[in-house]
Each structure stands twice: as structure tokens, then as C-alpha cells.
Amino acid sequence: MKKNPKVSICIPTFNRMQYLTQTVQSALDQDYENIEVLVSDNFSSDNTEELMKQFSSDPRVIYNKNNSNIGMVLNWRKLLYEMVSGDWFILLSDDDYFIDHAYISKAVKLLESNIDMNAVYASGYISNTNGDVMKEMTIPYDEVESGKNIFLKKYTVVPQEFTLCNIIFNVEKSKDLKAFSDLNNLYCDSQLxxxxxxxxxxxxxxxxxxxxxxxxxxxxTKKRTFEELVAICQVYFSPYRIASASSVITSIELAKWDVKHLRPAIKSVILHISADHADQFEDGYKRIKESAPYSLTVYFTDPKFLLKYLITKNRFLYSLILKLKKKFSGSEK
Known part of the structure; x- marks a missing residue:
């Protein structure tokens, strides 16, 4: 890896001017010199464009305003494929911010001493809207960790496994993996x-x-559309295929990951489509089945899943269960 690589801090934004100044300034306050701060405004209707003028004299800042709102994922894609000129990139959401001025310096030091690294990630805080509740997101791994180990333990770190602003990705490798290619895949960051x-x-x-x-x-946090539910499957199917073709992950390890993570996720997607998009279920299930790395018929041998599936197919019974659940959970007086 070359010395002093360029790091692109990518800030996708939409109508978040109340947070944006703090976000951009936290990027500019990094003590690592070779950075660019790219702000892609997804056609905001507030005064974001005017607000960004305060940074116009800083050559590290590049501001772009889209001609229309192209959606979250396509805005990420625009940043990576059209604006980034760095060797590494971070996606810093417009309401998040850095608190460690040496974050990028520390990451680059790690990268320069380990040529086979494709990413660096860090611990951080998770805050509520007002900032008065802070949870620690602590990364429980060694300074130089096997990617295999992190993959096999994925979805086990609490309260949250990672946030985008805590990960520095390799640009070339991300493009090779066709990052952010599906506009409906709102979890494509987790897939990457x-x-x-x-x-x-x-x-x-x-x-x-x-x-x-x-x-x-x-x-x-919002309710998923039909297309978004179908797209979620690739968050699990794509890494499964890569792991299956890899000599690093054994078939036994992958089978355990499948049972623990992939199957519960896809079962949940199928149930959500059946419950919330019943009129599109046949099309959705067909598409999921065609893209799956193995036959999904094995799911229907699980009695609990089959029972849940049959309940969602019975609209009256499903509606009744939801009402009872709401009542006895204490949310209905």
C-alpha cells in the first residue's frame, strides 16, 4: 500500500441542515492532511445549499446538489463512483459526526502496516436525537483481526455491530464488489x-x-416496501456465495452461519411479504427462490416457520393475533 493515501469523507445529505455544519466541521477537523470532504445534497428543500457556502473557501470541500432526489442508495453510489478521488472512503451520514480528531490518522497507520487489509473500523457512541442518551458501541476484536472471524460472529455485537461512520473502506475493492448497485437494498452497507x-x-x-x-x-427504521424486502435477501445471499467459494471458510462453519443468520433473516422476509404484501407474494417468493444459493423448501420443514406462514396467509386470523398482541403488550388501554 502506498504511503499517505488519500481518504474521501463522503457526506450524503437531505434536509438536515440543523446537523450538517457539525458533521462537515468534524470531518475537516481531522488531523490527517490528505483528505477530501464530499457533500452530495440529494435535492434538499431547506437552506442546505446556502449553509454549505461557509465551507466554500476550503479546497478540501466539494459540494454537489443533485437535480432531483435520487434516493439514499443512489446518492451513496454517486459519491463512490462519480465524486471520490481517494484510495479509501468513509460514509459519514449528515446527522453523525467524528469526535476523535486522529481517527483517520490511526486508521491509515494500521492500513500502511498491513497490506492485506480492505477495511478498518472503530468503536463509537450511539446517541438518541437529543444527544442525552449515549450508548457505547465497543468493537470486541484485536487490532488486526481476521475478516473470517468477524464474518462468522456477525450480528452478535451489541448494541449494534457497526455504523457507517466507523468504517473506512477500500475504494477499488468496493467497486470490484459492485457496492451500492441496488437502489432498493437499504442494507447494502452491511452487505459490503x-x-x-x-x-x-x-x-x-x-x-x-x-x-x-x-x-x-x-x-x-421505516416499514419496508415490497421491493426493499426482496432486496434485503441479497445482504445474506451474496456473502454466502462468496464464503462458499472461499477456501478460508469451511463448509461446517458456513452451515452454522447459514442456520444462525441467513435462514432466520430470509424466513422473516418471506413472512413480512406474506403479511404486508399478500397480493405480491407469489412474485416475491419466486424472485427470492431464483436468487437463493440453495433450495428454500428446507424452510418449510420447520414447524414453527410453517405455522407462522399459514397464519399470515389467513388474513382474519393474522389480524386477530396482531390485535391480541397489541392488547396484552400493554400498548392498548
């Missing part, structure tokens, strides 16, 4: 991280480097 882990070692910074704001406005 899994695939990066299967491609080599991962650097780990134990320090708390950023604050991730969690609030009701986060896009991924």
Missing part, C-alpha cells in the same frame, strides 16, 4: 462490510471515534 471481511484482514480501532444519531427519522 460482510463481503469486505471475506476479502482479507480488518483493522480495529478501540477508541471511540464518532457519534451515530439514532432517531425516528432514520430511513432504515
Amino acid at each position: 462490510f460482510s463481503e469486505m471481511c471475506l476479502s482479507g484482514k480488518v483493522g480495529v480501532i478501540k477508541d471511540y471515534v464518532s457519534v451515530y444519531r439514532y432517531h425516528p427519522g432514520n430511513l432504515v
Whole structure:
């Protein structure tokens, strides 16, 4: 790896001017010199464009405003494929911010001493909207960790496995993996991280480097559309295929990962489509089955899943169960 690589800090934004100044400034405050700060405005209707003028004199900042709102994933794609000129990139959401000025310096030091790394990630804080509740997201791995180990233990780190602002990705490798190609895949960041882990070692910074704001406005907290549910499957199918073709992951290890992570996720998707998009179920199941790395008939041999599936197919029974669940959970007086 070359010395002093360029790092692109990518900030996708949409109508978040109340947070954006802090976000951009936290990027500019990094003590690593070879950076660019790229802001891609997804056709905001507030005064984001005017606000960004305060940074116009800093040559490290590049501001772009899209001609229309192209959606979250396509905005990420625009940043990576059309704006980034660095060797490494970070996606820093417009409501998150760095708190460690040496974050990128620490990451680059790790990268320069380990040529087979494709990513570095760090610990951080998760905050509510007001910033008065902070949870620690601690990364439980060694400074230089096997990507295989992280992949096999994925979805076990609490309260949250990672946030985008805590990961530095290799640009060339991300493009090779066709990152952010499906506009309906709102979890494509998780997919990219899994695939990066299967491609080599991962650097780990134990320090708390950023604050991730969690609030009701986060896009991924909203109810999923039919197309988004179908797209979620690739978050699991694609890494499974890569792991299956890899000599690093044994068939026994992959089988355990399948049972523990892939199957529960795909079962959940099938049930959600059946419950929330019943009129499109046949099409959705067909598409999922065609893209699956193995036959899905094995799922229907699970009595619990089959019972849940049959309940969602019975609209009256499903509606009744939801009402009873709501009542006895204490949410209905």
C-alpha cells in the first residue's frame, strides 16, 4: 500500500441542515492532511445549499446538489463512483459526526502496516436525537483481526455491530464488489462490510471515534416496501456465495452461519411479504427462490416457520393475533 493515501469523507445529505455544519466541521477537523470532504445534497428543500457556502473557501470541500432526489442508495453510489478521488472512503451520514480528531490518522497507520487489509473500523457512541442518551458501541476484536472471524460472529455485537461512520473502506475493492448497485437494498452497507471481511484482514480501532444519531427519522427504521424486502435477501445471499467459494471458510462453519443468520433473516422476509404484501407474494417468493444459493423448501420443514406462514396467509386470523398482541403488550388501554 502506498504511503499517505488519500481518504474521501463522503457526506450524503437531505434536509438536515440543523446537523450538517457539525458533521462537515468534524470531518475537516481531522488531523490527517490528505483528505477530501464530499457533500452530495440529494435535492434538499431547506437552506442546505446556502449553509454549505461557509465551507466554500476550503479546497478540501466539494459540494454537489443533485437535480432531483435520487434516493439514499443512489446518492451513496454517486459519491463512490462519480465524486471520490481517494484510495479509501468513509460514509459519514449528515446527522453523525467524528469526535476523535486522529481517527483517520490511526486508521491509515494500521492500513500502511498491513497490506492485506480492505477495511478498518472503530468503536463509537450511539446517541438518541437529543444527544442525552449515549450508548457505547465497543468493537470486541484485536487490532488486526481476521475478516473470517468477524464474518462468522456477525450480528452478535451489541448494541449494534457497526455504523457507517466507523468504517473506512477500500475504494477499488468496493467497486470490484459492485457496492451500492441496488437502489432498493437499504442494507447494502452491511452487505459490503460482510463481503469486505471475506476479502482479507480488518483493522480495529478501540477508541471511540464518532457519534451515530439514532432517531425516528432514520430511513432504515421505516416499514419496508415490497421491493426493499426482496432486496434485503441479497445482504445474506451474496456473502454466502462468496464464503462458499472461499477456501478460508469451511463448509461446517458456513452451515452454522447459514442456520444462525441467513435462514432466520430470509424466513422473516418471506413472512413480512406474506403479511404486508399478500397480493405480491407469489412474485416475491419466486424472485427470492431464483436468487437463493440453495433450495428454500428446507424452510418449510420447520414447524414453527410453517405455522407462522399459514397464519399470515389467513388474513382474519393474522389480524386477530396482531390485535391480541397489541392488547396484552400493554400498548392498548
